[in-house]
Amino acid sequence: MTDNQLAIVILAAGQGTRMKSSLPKVLHRIGGRSLVGHVLDTAARLHPADTVVVVRHERDLVVAEVTDASPTARIVDQDETPGTGRAVQQALEALAGFGGDVLVLSGDVPLLEASTLAELLNAHRGSGAAATVLSATVDDPHGYGRVVRGADGGVQRIVEQKDAAAHEAAICEINAGVYVFRIDALRAELPAVGTDNAQGEMYLTDVVALLCARHEPVQALPAPDAAAALGVNDRVQLSEAARVLNARTVRRWQLDGATIMDPATTWIDVTATLAPDVTVLPNTHILRATTVAEGAVVGPDTSLVDCEVGERAVVRRTDATLAVIGADANVGPFAYLRPGTQLADGGKIGTFVETKNATIGAGSKVPHLSYIGDTTIGRGVNLGAGAITANYDDLTKHRTEIGDEVHTGSHNVFVAPVRIGDGAKTGAGAVVRKDVPAGALALSVAPQRNIEGWVEKNRPGTKAADVAARARSAQKAGDEPQGQEG
Numbered sequence: 001m002t003d004n005q006l007a008i009v010i011l012a013a014g015q016g017t018r019m020k021s022s023l024p025k026v027l028h029r030i031g032g033r034s035l036v037g038h039v040l041d042t043a044a045r046l047h048p049a050d051t052v053v054v055v056r057h058e059r060d061l062v063v064a065e066v067t068d069a070s071p072t073a074r075i076v077d078q079d080e081t082p083g084t085g086r087a088v089q090q091a092l093e094a095l096a097g098f099g100g101d102v103l104v105l106s107g108d109v110p111l112l113e114a115s116t117l118a119e120l121l122n123a124h125r126g127s128g129a130a131a132t133v134l135s136a137t138v139d140d141p142h143g144y145g146r147v148v149r150g151a152d153g154g155v156q157r158i159v160e161q162k163d164a165a166a167h168e169a170a171i172c173e174i175n176a177g178v179y180v181f182r183i184d185a186l187r188a189e190l191p192a193v194g195t196d197n198a199q200g201e202m203y204l205t206d207v208v209a210l211l212c213a214r215h216e217p218v219q220a221l222p223a224p225d226a227a228a229a230l231g232v233n234d235r236v237q238l239s240e241a242a243r244v245l246n247a248r249t250v251r252r253w254q255l256d257g258a259t260i261m262d263p264a265t266t267w268i269d270v271t272a273t274l275a276p277d278v279t280v281l282p283n284t285h286i287l288r289a290t291t292v293a294e295g296a297v298v299g300p301d302t303s304l305v306d307c308e309v310g311e312r313a314v315v316r317r318t319d320a321t322l323a324v325i326g327a328d329a330n331v332g333p334f335a336y337l338r339p340g341t342q343l344a345d346g347g348k349i350g351t352f353v354e355t356k357n358a359t360i361g362a363g364s365k366v367p368h369l370s371y372i373g374d375t376t377i378g379r380g381v382n383l384g385a386g387a388i389t390a391n392y393d394d395l396t397k398h399r400t401e402i403g404d405e406v407h408t409g410s411h412n413v414f415v416a417p418v419r420i421g422d423g424a425k426t427g428a429g430a431v432v433r434k435d436v437p438a439g440a441l442a443l444s445v446a447p448q449r450n451i452e453g454w455v456e457k458n459r460p461g462t463k464a465a466d467v468a469a470r471a472r473s474a475q476k477a478g479d480e481p482q483g484q485e486g
Contacts, residue, residue, distance in 0.1 A: 040070040054091050083204070103121065113228065123221050145159060268280075318334075330348045370386060429444060
Protein backbone atom coordinates (compact mmCIF):
# COMPACT_ATOMS: atom_id res chain seq x y z
CA MET A 1 0.00 0.00 0.00
CA THR A 2 1.41 3.36 -1.05
CA ASP A 3 2.15 5.89 1.69
CA ASN A 4 0.84 9.01 -0.04
CA GLN A 5 2.36 11.23 2.67
CA LEU A 6 5.91 9.98 2.11
CA ALA A 7 8.50 11.00 -0.48
CA ILE A 8 12.06 9.68 -0.41
CA VAL A 9 15.12 11.58 -1.60
CA ILE A 10 18.33 9.58 -2.14
CA LEU A 11 21.61 11.50 -2.37
CA ALA A 12 23.92 9.88 -4.95
CA ALA A 13 25.78 12.84 -6.44
CA GLY A 14 29.16 12.52 -4.74
CA GLN A 15 32.39 11.15 -6.16
CA GLY A 16 33.62 9.45 -3.00
CA THR A 17 37.28 10.44 -3.30
CA ARG A 18 38.34 8.28 -0.35
CA MET A 19 37.41 5.17 -2.34
CA LYS A 20 40.28 6.09 -4.71
CA SER A 21 38.33 4.58 -7.57
CA SER A 22 37.29 5.53 -11.10
CA LEU A 23 33.92 3.99 -10.25
CA PRO A 24 31.48 6.25 -8.38
CA LYS A 25 31.25 5.25 -4.75
CA VAL A 26 27.55 4.41 -4.85
CA LEU A 27 28.17 1.88 -7.67
CA HIS A 28 30.57 -0.29 -5.67
CA ARG A 29 28.90 -3.61 -4.92
CA ILE A 30 28.33 -5.79 -1.89
CA GLY A 31 26.04 -8.79 -1.57
CA GLY A 32 25.11 -8.79 -5.26
CA ARG A 33 23.92 -5.18 -5.45
CA SER A 34 25.45 -1.74 -5.74
CA LEU A 35 25.41 0.45 -2.64
CA VAL A 36 22.71 2.66 -4.13
CA GLY A 37 20.84 -0.47 -5.24
CA HIS A 38 20.59 -1.58 -1.61
CA VAL A 39 19.29 1.85 -0.60
CA LEU A 40 16.71 1.82 -3.39
CA ASP A 41 15.55 -1.66 -2.37
CA THR A 42 15.13 -0.54 1.24
CA ALA A 43 13.31 2.61 0.15
CA ALA A 44 10.87 0.58 -1.95
CA ARG A 45 9.87 -1.45 1.12
CA LEU A 46 8.42 1.74 2.64
CA HIS A 47 6.07 2.15 -0.38
CA PRO A 48 6.62 5.89 -0.86
CA ALA A 49 4.49 8.00 -3.14
CA ASP A 50 7.63 9.24 -4.90
CA THR A 51 11.35 8.48 -4.97
CA VAL A 52 13.86 11.04 -6.24
CA VAL A 53 17.56 10.29 -6.75
CA VAL A 54 20.00 13.21 -6.98
CA VAL A 55 23.02 12.55 -9.21
CA ARG A 56 26.04 14.40 -10.54
CA HIS A 57 29.43 12.61 -10.61
CA GLU A 58 29.55 10.09 -13.51
CA ARG A 59 25.91 10.91 -14.01
CA ASP A 60 25.15 8.47 -16.83
CA LEU A 61 26.65 5.47 -15.03
CA VAL A 62 24.70 6.20 -11.87
CA VAL A 63 21.46 6.84 -13.74
CA ALA A 64 21.78 3.53 -15.59
CA GLU A 65 22.19 1.67 -12.29
CA VAL A 66 19.33 3.53 -10.61
CA THR A 67 17.00 2.95 -13.56
CA ASP A 68 17.82 -0.75 -13.60
CA ALA A 69 17.27 -1.11 -9.85
CA SER A 70 14.17 1.11 -9.62
CA PRO A 71 12.55 2.03 -12.96
CA THR A 72 10.02 4.35 -11.28
CA ALA A 73 12.60 6.45 -9.46
CA ARG A 74 12.95 9.99 -10.77
CA ILE A 75 16.36 11.54 -11.51
CA VAL A 76 17.39 15.06 -10.49
CA ASP A 77 20.73 16.54 -11.58
CA GLN A 78 22.62 18.57 -8.98
CA ASP A 79 24.12 21.80 -10.29
CA GLU A 80 27.53 23.33 -9.58
CA THR A 81 26.63 24.38 -6.04
CA PRO A 82 28.08 21.68 -3.77
CA GLY A 83 26.55 20.15 -0.68
CA THR A 84 23.73 17.99 0.56
CA GLY A 85 21.57 21.04 1.22
CA ARG A 86 21.67 22.05 -2.43
CA ALA A 87 20.98 18.46 -3.54
CA VAL A 88 17.83 18.31 -1.41
CA GLN A 89 16.81 21.81 -2.47
CA GLN A 90 16.84 20.70 -6.11
CA ALA A 91 15.01 17.49 -5.26
CA LEU A 92 12.23 19.57 -3.69
CA GLU A 93 11.71 21.28 -7.04
CA ALA A 94 10.75 17.87 -8.43
CA LEU A 95 8.33 17.41 -5.52
CA ALA A 96 6.28 20.53 -6.23
CA GLY A 97 2.78 20.04 -4.93
CA PHE A 98 3.74 17.32 -2.43
CA GLY A 99 2.67 18.07 1.13
CA GLY A 100 3.83 15.21 3.34
CA ASP A 101 7.10 14.05 4.89
CA VAL A 102 10.44 13.77 3.10
CA LEU A 103 12.80 10.98 4.09
CA VAL A 104 16.38 11.78 3.04
CA LEU A 105 18.77 8.85 2.57
CA SER A 106 22.39 8.60 1.48
CA GLY A 107 23.26 6.35 -1.44
CA ASP A 108 26.29 5.00 0.42
CA VAL A 109 24.49 3.59 3.50
CA PRO A 110 23.55 0.08 2.35
CA LEU A 111 22.90 -1.69 5.67
CA LEU A 112 19.95 0.24 7.00
CA GLU A 113 16.88 -1.95 7.20
CA ALA A 114 13.37 -0.88 6.31
CA SER A 115 12.22 -1.63 9.86
CA THR A 116 14.66 0.95 11.26
CA LEU A 117 13.44 3.59 8.81
CA ALA A 118 9.81 2.74 9.58
CA GLU A 119 10.50 3.29 13.28
CA LEU A 120 12.19 6.61 12.48
CA LEU A 121 9.21 7.69 10.41
CA ASN A 122 6.71 6.63 13.08
CA ALA A 123 8.65 8.48 15.79
CA HIS A 124 8.74 11.59 13.63
CA ARG A 125 5.02 11.55 12.93
CA GLY A 126 4.10 10.61 16.48
CA SER A 127 6.04 13.53 17.98
CA GLY A 128 4.93 16.15 15.50
CA ALA A 129 8.56 17.14 14.94
CA ALA A 130 9.62 19.37 12.08
CA ALA A 131 12.70 17.18 11.63
CA THR A 132 13.90 13.86 13.01
CA VAL A 133 17.52 12.79 12.62
CA LEU A 134 18.83 9.24 12.81
CA SER A 135 21.89 9.22 15.05
CA ALA A 136 24.35 6.60 16.27
CA THR A 137 26.72 6.38 19.21
CA VAL A 138 30.17 5.13 18.24
CA ASP A 139 33.54 4.74 19.94
CA ASP A 140 35.40 6.63 17.21
CA PRO A 141 33.30 9.48 15.79
CA HIS A 142 36.10 10.97 13.68
CA GLY A 143 34.93 12.01 10.24
CA TYR A 144 31.24 12.21 11.09
CA GLY A 145 29.01 15.14 11.98
CA ARG A 146 28.23 15.40 15.72
CA VAL A 147 24.78 15.76 17.23
CA VAL A 148 24.98 18.67 19.68
CA ARG A 149 22.34 18.58 22.42
CA GLY A 150 21.37 21.24 24.94
CA ALA A 151 21.22 20.95 28.71
CA ASP A 152 17.70 19.56 28.44
CA GLY A 153 18.86 16.81 26.09
CA GLY A 154 17.16 18.33 23.07
CA VAL A 155 18.89 18.63 19.72
CA GLN A 156 20.40 22.05 19.09
CA ARG A 157 22.40 21.56 15.91
CA ILE A 158 24.64 19.20 13.95
CA VAL A 159 28.25 20.23 13.46
CA GLU A 160 30.51 18.71 10.80
CA GLN A 161 33.93 17.30 11.70
CA LYS A 162 35.91 20.12 10.04
CA ASP A 163 33.84 22.79 11.76
CA ALA A 164 33.69 21.21 15.23
CA ALA A 165 35.29 22.84 18.26
CA ALA A 166 37.33 20.60 20.55
CA HIS A 167 34.47 19.96 22.97
CA GLU A 168 32.13 19.20 20.06
CA ALA A 169 34.61 16.84 18.43
CA ALA A 170 34.61 14.82 21.67
CA ILE A 171 30.89 14.00 21.26
CA CYS A 172 30.33 10.36 20.36
CA GLU A 173 26.76 10.72 19.07
CA ILE A 174 27.05 11.16 15.31
CA ASN A 175 24.70 12.09 12.51
CA ALA A 176 23.96 9.02 10.37
CA GLY A 177 22.92 11.16 7.40
CA VAL A 178 19.30 10.02 7.48
CA TYR A 179 16.54 12.56 8.11
CA VAL A 180 12.78 12.95 8.04
CA PHE A 181 11.48 16.49 7.43
CA ARG A 182 8.06 17.99 7.23
CA ILE A 183 8.29 19.29 3.70
CA ASP A 184 6.86 22.71 4.57
CA ALA A 185 9.54 23.21 7.24
CA LEU A 186 12.26 22.06 4.83
CA ARG A 187 11.07 24.39 2.08
CA ALA A 188 11.01 27.31 4.50
CA GLU A 189 14.56 26.90 5.83
CA LEU A 190 16.65 25.64 2.89
CA PRO A 191 16.89 29.05 1.18
CA ALA A 192 18.59 30.41 4.29
CA VAL A 193 21.38 27.80 4.23
CA GLY A 194 24.69 29.27 3.12
CA THR A 195 28.18 28.00 2.31
CA ASP A 196 30.14 29.75 5.08
CA ASN A 197 31.92 26.68 6.42
CA ALA A 198 35.21 24.82 6.10
CA GLN A 199 34.15 23.00 2.93
CA GLY A 200 32.25 25.82 1.23
CA GLU A 201 29.15 23.64 0.88
CA MET A 202 25.42 23.95 1.54
CA TYR A 203 25.01 21.61 4.49
CA LEU A 204 21.60 20.00 4.90
CA THR A 205 22.47 19.73 8.59
CA ASP A 206 22.27 23.54 8.90
CA VAL A 207 18.49 23.21 8.54
CA VAL A 208 18.45 21.60 12.01
CA ALA A 209 19.96 24.70 13.65
CA LEU A 210 17.64 27.00 11.71
CA LEU A 211 14.58 25.03 12.83
CA CYS A 212 15.77 25.06 16.45
CA ALA A 213 16.29 28.83 16.27
CA ARG A 214 12.62 29.15 15.32
CA HIS A 215 11.68 26.80 18.18
CA GLU A 216 10.47 24.14 15.76
CA PRO A 217 10.67 20.68 17.39
CA VAL A 218 13.69 18.65 16.27
CA GLN A 219 14.66 15.24 17.62
CA ALA A 220 17.44 12.69 17.12
CA LEU A 221 16.59 9.00 17.32
CA PRO A 222 19.52 6.63 18.02
CA ALA A 223 19.74 3.72 15.58
CA PRO A 224 19.31 0.29 17.20
CA ASP A 225 22.39 -0.93 15.30
CA ALA A 226 25.05 1.77 15.01
CA ALA A 227 27.14 -0.20 12.51
CA ALA A 228 24.20 -0.49 10.11
CA ALA A 229 23.68 3.28 10.15
CA LEU A 230 27.20 4.16 9.02
CA GLY A 231 28.07 5.00 5.44
CA VAL A 232 30.79 3.52 3.23
CA ASN A 233 33.61 5.98 2.61
CA ASP A 234 36.61 3.82 1.71
CA ARG A 235 37.54 0.27 0.70
CA VAL A 236 38.03 -0.81 4.31
CA GLN A 237 34.47 0.21 5.20
CA LEU A 238 33.24 -1.41 1.97
CA SER A 239 34.64 -4.79 2.97
CA GLU A 240 33.31 -4.43 6.51
CA ALA A 241 29.84 -3.60 5.19
CA ALA A 242 30.05 -6.64 2.90
CA ARG A 243 30.96 -8.85 5.87
CA VAL A 244 28.09 -7.54 8.01
CA LEU A 245 25.60 -7.90 5.17
CA ASN A 246 26.77 -11.43 4.40
CA ALA A 247 26.51 -12.50 8.03
CA ARG A 248 22.97 -11.13 8.09
CA THR A 249 22.10 -12.99 4.86
CA VAL A 250 23.61 -16.29 5.99
CA ARG A 251 21.78 -16.12 9.30
CA ARG A 252 18.48 -15.46 7.53
CA TRP A 253 18.85 -18.60 5.41
CA GLN A 254 19.89 -20.65 8.43
CA LEU A 255 16.75 -19.58 10.26
CA ASP A 256 14.75 -20.51 7.16
CA GLY A 257 16.06 -24.09 7.28
CA ALA A 258 19.33 -24.19 5.34
CA THR A 259 22.38 -25.89 6.85
CA ILE A 260 25.42 -23.66 6.38
CA MET A 261 28.40 -25.41 7.88
CA ASP A 262 30.87 -22.51 7.99
CA PRO A 263 29.26 -19.05 7.81
CA ALA A 264 32.67 -17.37 7.89
CA THR A 265 33.69 -18.83 4.52
CA THR A 266 30.25 -18.88 2.88
CA TRP A 267 29.16 -15.89 0.81
CA ILE A 268 25.55 -15.57 -0.33
CA ASP A 269 24.27 -12.61 -2.31
CA VAL A 270 21.01 -11.04 -1.17
CA THR A 271 19.63 -11.83 -4.63
CA ALA A 272 20.19 -15.61 -4.27
CA THR A 273 17.58 -18.06 -2.97
CA LEU A 274 17.99 -21.21 -0.84
CA ALA A 275 15.22 -23.72 -0.14
CA PRO A 276 14.84 -25.57 3.18
CA ASP A 277 17.15 -28.51 3.80
CA VAL A 278 19.85 -27.20 1.48
CA THR A 279 23.35 -27.94 2.75
CA VAL A 280 26.14 -25.49 2.01
CA LEU A 281 29.68 -26.67 2.75
CA PRO A 282 32.70 -24.43 3.48
CA ASN A 283 34.33 -22.04 1.01
CA THR A 284 31.24 -21.68 -1.15
CA HIS A 285 29.91 -18.62 -2.99
CA ILE A 286 26.25 -18.52 -4.05
CA LEU A 287 25.98 -15.38 -6.12
CA ARG A 288 23.58 -13.14 -8.00
CA ALA A 289 20.29 -14.82 -8.97
CA THR A 290 21.34 -18.38 -8.11
CA THR A 291 18.58 -20.63 -6.76
CA VAL A 292 19.23 -23.86 -4.85
CA ALA A 293 16.33 -26.29 -4.45
CA GLU A 294 15.39 -28.41 -1.47
CA GLY A 295 17.81 -31.11 -0.36
CA ALA A 296 20.68 -30.03 -2.62
CA VAL A 297 24.26 -30.09 -1.37
CA VAL A 298 26.61 -27.35 -2.59
CA GLY A 299 30.33 -27.25 -1.85
CA PRO A 300 32.89 -27.32 -0.56
CA ASP A 301 35.00 -24.90 -2.63
CA THR A 302 32.22 -24.02 -5.07
CA SER A 303 31.18 -20.84 -6.87
CA LEU A 304 27.73 -20.55 -8.46
CA VAL A 305 26.80 -17.41 -10.42
CA ASP A 306 23.25 -17.08 -11.79
CA CYS A 307 22.72 -20.85 -11.62
CA GLU A 308 19.75 -23.12 -10.93
CA VAL A 309 20.40 -26.18 -8.79
CA GLY A 310 17.67 -28.81 -8.64
CA GLU A 311 16.38 -30.86 -5.74
CA ARG A 312 18.87 -33.27 -4.15
CA ALA A 313 21.59 -32.34 -6.63
CA VAL A 314 25.20 -32.49 -5.42
CA VAL A 315 27.67 -29.86 -6.64
CA ARG A 316 31.25 -30.22 -5.34
CA ARG A 317 34.36 -28.12 -6.00
CA THR A 318 32.78 -26.54 -9.06
CA ASP A 319 32.86 -23.18 -10.82
CA ALA A 320 29.56 -22.55 -12.64
CA THR A 321 27.98 -19.54 -14.32
CA LEU A 322 24.53 -19.35 -15.94
CA ALA A 323 24.12 -23.11 -15.68
CA VAL A 324 21.06 -25.25 -14.93
CA ILE A 325 21.64 -28.39 -12.86
CA GLY A 326 18.73 -30.80 -12.65
CA ALA A 327 17.30 -32.75 -9.74
CA ASP A 328 19.45 -35.61 -8.45
CA ALA A 329 22.31 -34.54 -10.72
CA ASN A 330 25.94 -34.82 -9.67
CA VAL A 331 28.60 -32.25 -10.57
CA GLY A 332 32.31 -32.22 -9.80
CA PRO A 333 34.72 -32.28 -8.25
CA PHE A 334 36.78 -29.81 -10.28
CA ALA A 335 34.12 -29.14 -12.91
CA TYR A 336 33.81 -25.91 -14.92
CA LEU A 337 30.29 -25.12 -16.14
CA ARG A 338 30.22 -22.17 -18.48
CA PRO A 339 27.11 -20.26 -19.62
CA GLY A 340 24.48 -22.28 -21.43
CA THR A 341 25.15 -25.57 -19.66
CA GLN A 342 21.96 -27.52 -18.94
CA LEU A 343 22.32 -30.81 -17.08
CA ALA A 344 19.05 -32.72 -16.85
CA ASP A 345 17.75 -34.78 -13.92
CA GLY A 346 20.07 -37.55 -12.77
CA GLY A 347 22.89 -36.45 -15.04
CA LYS A 348 26.58 -36.22 -14.20
CA ILE A 349 29.35 -33.78 -15.06
CA GLY A 350 32.41 -35.20 -13.41
CA THR A 351 36.03 -34.56 -12.59
CA PHE A 352 37.94 -32.06 -14.73
CA VAL A 353 35.08 -31.58 -17.18
CA GLU A 354 34.40 -28.24 -18.91
CA THR A 355 31.03 -27.59 -20.55
CA LYS A 356 29.72 -24.62 -22.51
CA ASN A 357 26.40 -24.09 -24.30
CA ALA A 358 25.72 -27.79 -23.81
CA THR A 359 22.46 -29.62 -23.13
CA ILE A 360 22.98 -32.97 -21.41
CA GLY A 361 19.97 -35.25 -21.18
CA ALA A 362 18.46 -37.12 -18.25
CA GLY A 363 20.72 -39.79 -16.79
CA SER A 364 23.59 -38.95 -19.14
CA LYS A 365 27.15 -38.84 -17.87
CA VAL A 366 30.28 -36.95 -18.83
CA PRO A 367 32.40 -38.45 -16.06
CA HIS A 368 35.92 -37.07 -16.48
CA LEU A 369 38.62 -35.23 -18.42
CA SER A 370 36.35 -33.87 -21.14
CA TYR A 371 35.39 -30.68 -23.00
CA ILE A 372 31.79 -30.51 -24.20
CA GLY A 373 30.92 -27.29 -26.05
CA ASP A 374 28.00 -26.39 -28.34
CA THR A 375 26.60 -29.87 -27.90
CA THR A 376 23.25 -31.59 -27.44
CA ILE A 377 23.41 -34.96 -25.66
CA GLY A 378 20.38 -37.23 -25.37
CA ARG A 379 19.22 -39.49 -22.54
CA GLY A 380 21.23 -42.32 -20.98
CA VAL A 381 24.51 -41.40 -22.69
CA ASN A 382 27.95 -42.23 -21.29
CA LEU A 383 30.94 -40.43 -22.74
CA GLY A 384 34.30 -42.09 -22.18
CA ALA A 385 37.22 -40.31 -20.53
CA GLY A 386 38.85 -37.60 -22.60
CA ALA A 387 35.87 -36.85 -24.85
CA ILE A 388 36.16 -33.61 -26.81
CA THR A 389 33.59 -31.93 -29.01
CA ALA A 390 35.70 -29.88 -31.41
CA ASN A 391 33.19 -27.12 -32.02
CA TYR A 392 35.30 -24.30 -33.53
CA ASP A 393 36.84 -24.30 -37.01
CA ASP A 394 38.66 -20.99 -36.49
CA LEU A 395 35.75 -19.12 -38.08
CA THR A 396 32.46 -20.51 -36.80
CA LYS A 397 31.10 -22.50 -33.86
CA HIS A 398 29.35 -25.75 -34.88
CA ARG A 399 27.16 -28.14 -32.90
CA THR A 400 27.60 -31.78 -32.05
CA GLU A 401 24.45 -33.85 -31.60
CA ILE A 402 24.59 -37.12 -29.67
CA GLY A 403 21.44 -39.25 -29.53
CA ASP A 404 19.98 -41.35 -26.73
CA GLU A 405 21.81 -44.32 -25.17
CA VAL A 406 25.10 -43.60 -26.95
CA HIS A 407 28.21 -45.05 -25.30
CA THR A 408 31.61 -43.85 -26.47
CA GLY A 409 35.12 -45.13 -26.00
CA SER A 410 37.89 -43.23 -24.26
CA HIS A 411 39.70 -40.34 -25.92
CA ASN A 412 37.18 -39.58 -28.63
CA VAL A 413 37.12 -36.36 -30.65
CA PHE A 414 33.84 -35.37 -32.28
CA VAL A 415 34.58 -32.86 -35.05
CA ALA A 416 31.49 -30.68 -35.42
CA PRO A 417 29.14 -30.44 -37.16
CA VAL A 418 28.46 -34.10 -36.59
CA ARG A 419 25.61 -36.29 -35.35
CA ILE A 420 25.87 -39.56 -33.44
CA GLY A 421 22.67 -41.60 -33.86
CA ASP A 422 20.66 -43.23 -31.09
CA GLY A 423 22.27 -46.30 -29.56
CA ALA A 424 25.53 -45.90 -31.50
CA LYS A 425 28.96 -46.85 -30.14
CA THR A 426 32.44 -45.53 -30.77
CA GLY A 427 35.80 -47.21 -30.29
CA ALA A 428 38.65 -45.93 -28.13
CA GLY A 429 40.66 -43.16 -29.74
CA ALA A 430 38.09 -42.53 -32.49
CA VAL A 431 38.13 -39.21 -34.32
CA VAL A 432 34.58 -38.89 -35.58
CA ARG A 433 34.26 -36.58 -38.58
CA LYS A 434 31.15 -38.04 -40.21
CA ASP A 435 27.66 -38.73 -38.91
CA VAL A 436 27.26 -42.11 -37.22
CA PRO A 437 23.99 -43.95 -37.98
CA ALA A 438 21.81 -45.23 -35.17
CA GLY A 439 23.16 -48.47 -33.72
CA ALA A 440 26.45 -48.29 -35.64
CA LEU A 441 29.98 -48.69 -34.28
CA ALA A 442 32.37 -45.91 -35.32
CA LEU A 443 36.09 -46.75 -35.39
CA SER A 444 39.23 -44.94 -36.42
CA VAL A 445 41.50 -47.88 -37.35
CA ALA A 446 45.13 -47.59 -38.43
CA PRO A 447 47.74 -50.40 -38.35
CA GLN A 448 50.32 -50.13 -35.60
CA ARG A 449 53.98 -50.07 -36.69
CA ASN A 450 56.84 -51.02 -34.35
CA ILE A 451 60.28 -49.86 -35.60
CA GLU A 452 62.77 -52.12 -33.83
CA GLY A 453 65.92 -50.49 -32.42
CA TRP A 454 64.75 -46.92 -33.10
CA VAL A 455 65.68 -45.56 -29.67
CA GLU A 456 69.17 -47.03 -29.61
CA LYS A 457 69.84 -45.74 -33.12
CA ASN A 458 68.36 -42.26 -32.75
CA ARG A 459 68.93 -41.55 -29.05
CA PRO A 460 72.30 -43.16 -28.33
CA GLY A 461 73.77 -42.57 -24.89
CA THR A 462 70.42 -41.79 -23.25
CA LYS A 463 69.07 -43.74 -20.30
CA ALA A 464 66.23 -44.95 -22.49
CA ALA A 465 68.71 -46.32 -25.02
CA ASP A 466 70.72 -48.03 -22.27
CA VAL A 467 67.76 -49.79 -20.66
CA ALA A 468 66.36 -50.73 -24.06
CA ALA A 469 69.68 -52.32 -25.03
CA ARG A 470 69.79 -54.31 -21.81
CA ALA A 471 66.22 -55.46 -22.27
CA ARG A 472 66.90 -56.53 -25.84
CA SER A 473 70.03 -58.43 -24.74
CA ALA A 474 68.11 -60.15 -21.94
CA GLN A 475 65.33 -61.04 -24.33
CA LYS A 476 67.80 -62.39 -26.87
CA ALA A 477 69.54 -64.51 -24.23
CA GLY A 478 66.20 -65.85 -23.08
CA ASP A 479 65.28 -66.80 -26.60
CA GLU A 480 68.47 -68.85 -27.22
CA PRO A 481 68.16 -72.69 -26.79
CA GLN A 482 69.58 -73.99 -23.49
CA GLY A 483 72.15 -76.86 -23.46
CA GLN A 484 71.12 -80.36 -22.28
CA GLU A 485 72.54 -81.72 -19.08
CA GLY A 486 74.51 -84.98 -19.41
